[in-house]
Amino acid sequence: MSDVINSVSPSVESPETYLQFGDRYLAANNLPLALKNYQRALAINPEFAAAHERIGSIYHQQGNFMEAITSFSKAVQLNPQSLESQLGLGNAYQQMGWSELAITHFQKALELHPDRFLAEYHCKLGDSFKERGRLADAIDSYERAISTNPDYVDGYRAIAQVHFQSNDPEAVNTIYERADNHSSELLQAKDYNALGVAYLQKISSISSDQESLKEELESKAIACFEKAIQIDPAYADAHCNLGSTFLRRDQLKDAILAYKEAIDIDPNFAQPYFNLGIVLNNIGKVDEAIACFQSAINLVPTWAEAHQYLSMLLSRKV
Known part of the structure; x- marks a missing residue:
């Protein structure tokens, strides 16, 4: 040429x-x-x-x-x-x-060119509004992105992200329902996993005497993690988070199964080894707990908390 x-x-x-x-x-x-x-x-x-x-x-x-x-x-x-x-x-x-x-x-x-201003550009404009703290304008831009192209999943996710940052999982759930009603193929396992985590984080802002509300949020988190697993059965992070939610409810057998499923899916995922180690230690299965903490440390050698648990259990055995 x-x-x-x-x-x-x-x-x-x-x-x-x-x-x-x-x-x-x-x-x-x-x-x-x-x-x-x-x-x-x-x-x-x-x-x-x-x-x-x-x-x-x-x-x-x-x-x-x-x-x-x-x-x-x-x-x-x-x-x-x-x-x-x-x-x-x-x-x-x-x-x-x-x-x-x-x-x-x-x-x-x-x-200049409203007919050529694609959904992607509406989202970029919304991102700049959000950066300036103009959240209402940002959401308006994201809504225009969805109106321009109802299949543009990043528009739904952008609105969800605003509500995530506001610690409002119910608003996230509402926008997810809109996306799902338009097309069940839009959202992915990671979206529902993130919503489940948001429900759990919301619990930390609830006063200790609101047990029924905490249980409701836990149930919604479980539903989200199960939805993520339904979409992608090999999504180890959702299995791990599901196990942690079961653990919060003292459903130990369910928690153990969920953690083991996460490990089977991804043997290089350190978090479920650590979590499983805590559960096994609590039910007196010390040797199995030691093996779990050792596995977590092998994967993340700098994990201080895993070292502390392992040292504590080894000292008890001595």
Whole structure:
């Protein structure tokens, strides 16, 4: 391809020609040659907005965000109507943590091209709102992402994340129900596992005299972990969390089975060995507990608490 480029006669040289060559190299993921051709286009016409935009995209892909901002800014200056340049500038500012500037350019892109503003872009705008603490605006953007594409699972997850951070698992459950009602294929085991963990964390904010509420939250957590396992039976983390919830309810046999299932699925997962060691020690199976703590330490040698339990049990045996 380089021989073809070098053989182009002066009579047909144009910024558009080099832009086309650059686009071909960019499609082939040959960034250096793509960049070279875009720069050739600018050598002919320094005011060629499309070449500045493409160069900005390459810099952004390479992680050179300040250079990307410079190129996208020039492109926007030359062609303020360009969706790609406005979005590119918004993305680059977002990567630099300059959320207000990112919001400005995402909103400008939305204003200019509402019909081409994809669900992904609505989520990016929402992320910048969330970064600035404008949670209502963030949720509105995420809702527009879902409205634009009801199959866009990241829109549902983005709303859920806002509620996770607010320690509101019921609101998370509501958005999950919406996603599931639209399509049972959208959410994954990790989503329900995270919701189950949120229900358990909610318990820590409940006063000690609200036993019935704690039991209700535990039941909801169990349902979430079981849903995660139903979706992905080989999801070891959900089995481990299910075991811990059973342990909270003194359902020791169920807890032991859940921990052992997690270990069978992933023998290199240290947490269920440790948890199982605690249960086995509590029911007097000291030798088995020692083996579990040793296994946990073999996997995570720096685990101080596992070392403490192991040392305590070994000293008792002596």
